[in-house]
Amino acid sequence: xxxxxxxxxxxxxxxxxxxxxxxxxxxxxxxxxxxxxxxxxxxxxxxxxxxxxxxxxxxxxxxxxxxxxxxxxxxxxxxxxxxxxxxxxxxxxxxxxxxxxxxxxxxxxxxxxxxxxxxxxxxxxxxxxxxxxxxxxxxxxxxxxxxxxxxxxxxxxxxxxxxxxxxxxxxxxxxxxxxxxxxxxxxxxxxxxxxxxxxxxxxxxxxxxxxxxxxxxxxxxxxxxxxxxxxxxxxxxxxxxxxxxxxxxxxxxxxxxxxxxxxxxxxxxxxxxxxxxxxxxxxxxxxxxxxxxxxxxxxxxxxxxxxxxxxxxxxxxxxxxxxxxxxxxxxxxxxxxxxxxxxxxxxxxxxxxxxxxxxxxxxxxxxxxxxxxxxxxxxxxxxxxxxxxxxxxxxxxxxxxxxxxxxxxxxxxxxxxxxxxxxxxxxxxxxxxx
Amino acid sequence: xxxxxxxxxxxxxxxxxxxxxxxxxxxxxxxxxxxxxxxxxxxxxxxxxxxxxxxxxxxxxxxxxxxxxxxxxxxxxxxxxxxxxxxxxxxxxxxxxxxxxxxxxxxxxxxxxxxxxxxxxxxxxxxxxxxxxxxxxxxxxxxxxxxxxxxxxxxxxxxxxxxxxxxxxxxxxxxxx
Numbered sequence: 001x002x003x004x005x006x007x008x009x010x011x012x013x014x015x016x017x018x019x020x021x022x023x024x025x026x027x028x029x030x031x032x033x034x035x036x037x038x039x040x041x042x043x044x045x046x047x048x049x050x051x052x053x054x055x056x057x058x059x060x061x062x063x064x065x066x067x068x069x070x071x072x073x074x075x076x077x078x079x080x081x082x083x084x085x086x087x088x089x090x091x092x093x094x095x096x097x098x099x100x101x102x103x104x105x106x107x108x109x110x111x112x113x114x115x116x117x118x119x120x121x122x123x124x125x126x127x128x129x130x131x132x133x134x135x136x137x138x139x140x141x142x143x144x145x146x147x148x149x150x151x152x153x154x155x156x157x158x159x160x161x162x163x164x165x166x167x168x169x170x171x172x173x174x175x176x177x178x179x180x181x182x183x184x185x186x187x188x189x190x191x192x193x194x195x196x197x198x199x200x201x202x203x204x205x206x207x208x209x210x211x212x213x214x215x216x217x218x219x220x221x222x223x224x225x226x227x228x229x230x231x232x233x234x235x236x237x238x239x240x241x242x243x244x245x246x247x248x249x250x251x252x253x254x255x256x257x258x259x260x261x262x263x264x265x266x267x268x269x270x271x272x273x274x275x276x277x278x279x280x281x282x283x284x285x286x287x288x289x290x291x292x293x294x295x296x297x298x299x300x301x302x303x304x305x306x307x308x309x310x311x312x313x314x315x316x317x318x319x320x321x322x323x324x325x326x327x328x329x330x331x332x333x334x335x336x337x338x339x340x341x342x343x344x345x346x347x348x349x350x351x352x353x354x355x356x357x358x359x360x361x362x363x364x365x366x367x368x369x370x371x372x373x374x375x376x377x378x379x380x381x382x383x384x385x386x387x388x389x390x391x392x393x394x395x396x397x398x399x400x401x402x403x404x405x406x407x408x409x410x411x412x413x414x415x416x417x418x419x420x421x422x423x424x425x426x427x428x429x430x431x432x433x434x
Numbered sequence: 435x436x437x438x439x440x441x442x443x444x445x446x447x448x449x450x451x452x453x454x455x456x457x458x459x460x461x462x463x464x465x466x467x468x469x470x471x472x473x474x475x476x477x478x479x480x481x482x483x484x485x486x487x488x489x490x491x492x493x494x495x496x497x498x499x500x501x502x503x504x505x506x507x508x509x510x511x512x513x514x515x516x517x518x519x520x521x522x523x524x525x526x527x528x529x530x531x532x533x534x535x536x537x538x539x540x541x542x543x544x545x546x547x548x549x550x551x552x553x554x555x556x557x558x559x560x561x562x563x564x565x566x567x568x569x570x571x572x573x574x575x576x577x578x579x580x581x582x583x584x585x586x587x588x589x590x591x592x593x594x595x596x597x598x599x600x601x602x603x604x605x606x607x608x609x610x611x
Contacts (some may be wrong), residue, residue, distance in 0.1 A: 059436070084575065084576065085574075085575060085576040085577065085578070088577065089575040090585065092561075092586065093585055093586055093590075094592065096588075096592070097592050128464075128465075129463065131463070189512065216561050255491070255492060256548070256549045256550065257549055257550050258492070258493060258494070258548070258549075258550025271517065276520045277520065314603075365462050365463055366462070366465065366499075366511075366524075367463055367465055368465065368494075368495065368513050368522070368524065370494065375496060379494060379495050381495065381497055381511070381513075383499055391499075391500075391588070392500070392586075393495075394493035394498075396494060396497070396513070400553060400554075400557075401550060401553065401554070404549070404550065404552055407470060413521050433576055434576070
């Protein structure tokens, strides 16, 4: 067999007799090895050889600081162990050193893409502990921001997932639209991320003039945007091949593993705490729960995209029917008095001083408050011991629980699909490690 | 949620089969809880999961709690959920701290019953030092593997961990020792 061109190195090897033109089979190789080493029979069966590969902790496709120890046989995943804790910051412990209302900024920073949900889980638990009624307008404003947050979170998920599958354009379009959502947060709360908008008893501030107009414009833009992503991905041959029938786990197994959220709904289970639990203003709002049929990557993508449309529906209803009234509870033992009152009322001044310096005390008790976050059931457990600081704050993080299903989703499939399955899982490492 | 009389019924039914399994019930702020003996944990959870009419088949969350300075000191909470009726029930396995400081409190593992407890039991072990007997892979999960101490216990100080910065060399030579 003639070669087009030999490198100098090849020529040297051929002269030395170590480079051969004919193809060497595995059998030839083992036979030659056995010849060279007398007394030892070499056997090489490549399909039985295991290779342990370390993915991460710094890997662009793990969406954070996640390490996966993967056992491969050829290209097939045989075992997978997630190793987590690289960004553990002890938020739950820090919460125990803070007064109840000062814990809010801490819990926001756990799952950094769903800060409104973290706040609602915590604030709702404290409100149950102190038996505080949230005004109706505050409930609706909370739902408005949570649904905007759900869209924001799903947009980041869609952009990074499409990027993992090679669709770079989608990433830029998603982040363009995500920025628009953050603009509305900036307008109503003053911050783009980690807004500290929810207070115990309501929300920090009413929405400003012009906010409704801005959100209505956003709805139109997002409706167009979602159609654009669909047209980019729904008929994209590469995307379909990469996602269809990949990472399927049965609904029963997902329930055993405690998986909730879009992953469970993609497997055909219409489980949504907004419908079942009926917290805040959700019972008054009309929306559907999208479900998949197979539970593969494509279904997960479709469920999340449809959820964004349903969130837009909810936001539209809220803008149409936002009730008038106060946006924070009138109970001065728990909610700060309005600033204007401080210069006229001595009592308000005392309440303000007490709240800011000591905080409020909570009778001993324990409350678990679940909400439906973009990733599933986000539960907050708060234990009060009678002082003005919580004795324990624990978060049931959906990313943390859902990560347990990754081994079931990937074992027996190709390592290339592992990237896709992990992206469809939508883990947020800030939430997993807390 | 099962209300206070409903909880008493559950208590009576469980205690008929496993005397002394349920020590007490509590119904507070619309949250129902059974306080149980950790030795009977598996029996109680199996009964609640498999008995027709109960069917708490979904385990939402497992978390530890430290009631220091009260005794018995520790508890492991299991947040059960019935998905048909949307009822939540908290099971509290109360466990005392052994007198010997070398020993750790022990609770049976429920990974066989609810595979979702795997990571969560490791987390409780990591932060409270509660050992789950029968757990297939009980290691630290969020803290470093060579870490000493149980950080979420109430008597573990915040800020007890020295923070290492190279700039401390000026003011505090030999800080690394």
